[in-house]
Amino acid sequence: MTEAPRINGVTVTPVAFRDPPLPNAVGVHEPYALRAALED
Incomplete structure (x- = not known):
């Protein structure tokens, strides 16, 4: 079996x-939408 x-x-x-x-x-709601960008 291979590893993930x-x-x-x-x-x-x-x-x-x-x-x-x-x-x-x-x-x-607030004037800004808040998000998080994920990078690996």
């Missing part, structure tokens, strides 16, 4: 970009 691939390291880069406000039941 292993991840030896990961670089996490936080990303924020403008996102137009969308009204919803709890108010309006």
Whole structure:
């Protein structure tokens, strides 16, 4: 049986970009959408 691939390291880069406000039941969300880009 072969071994599963292993991840030896990961670089996490936080990303924020403008996102137009969308009204919803709890108010309006922040003007930026926050995401994380992962790179191995």
